[in-house]
Amino acid sequence: MKSTAHIKGHPLHPILVTFPIAFFIGTLLFDIMALVNDRYDFAFVASCMQIAGITTALLAAVPGIIDYIFTVPPKSSGKKRATRHGLLNVLNLVLFFVAWLLKRNPYVPAFGILLLEMAGIVLLGFAGWMGGTLVYRNQIGVFTRYAGGGKWKEERFTGNDQPIEVANSDELKTDQMKLVHVQGKRIVIGKTETGYVAFDDGCTHKGGSLAGGAMICGTVQCPWHGSQFDVNTGQLKTGPAKQGIVIYRLTEDNGKVYLHL
Ligand code: FES
Known part of the structure; x- marks a missing residue:
């Protein structure tokens, strides 16, 4: 991170x-x-x-x-x-x-x-x-980026209006992520081969930041102990985590990506 x-x-x-x-x-x-x-x-x-x-x-x-x-x-x-x-x-x-x-x-x-x-x-x-x-071990202050992961991106959004505009459609390349802070939540916005996805930043094992991990082929891996999650469904693919992550609905309109909470 x-x-x-x-x-x-x-x-x-x-x-x-x-x-x-x-x-x-x-x-x-x-x-x-x-x-x-x-x-x-x-x-x-x-x-x-x-x-x-x-x-x-x-x-x-x-x-x-x-x-x-x-x-x-x-x-x-x-x-x-x-x-x-x-x-x-x-x-x-x-x-x-x-x-x-x-x-x-x-x-x-x-x-x-x-x-x-x-x-x-x-x-x-x-x-x-x-x-x-x-x-x-926790990689606080350590900035590791995997191939094609791009630069670290983090943004804060204020207000309670819905839906929330969180990115431009061309902002991220495939397999890139950014961390957004919105309405008290830390949510990762990522782009897969099939489009944009949004999911909770906190790993369900011990709270590692998934935005600091790696996302490849629709799977995000936690940087702390390697748990893997499907970013389209939120399902757990590999432990030590025992449960999946929360995902959120996104829509795209007129070159913008909108998050629905
Ligand atoms: S905190 Fe994510 S695998 Fe342990």
């Missing part, structure tokens, strides 16, 4: 998270060195890195939240994973912020502060692991 917060197709969140990861690990290492060697200058560097880590973490969170809301498919296993990923990172941020505040209190032992930072790094590790799963 193509990232929403990107520059020329490159997702911003994975680029920006490298900074807080480096700064937070650096904070812990310099605080350990400061404690072991009783060096004020190391402690000062650690404090600077801590501020940089907190600032860049907040910055990295912005594209992360945008992709969480607009890219990760709703009601999916990926959404649950992304929620846990975000919460762990918030907790890590709180720990490092509290540790930074406590450094100003001479009565708090430095070892206690180190423990907070160590806990933060452990949380960062778990959050990073989940982030990796979101990218490498």
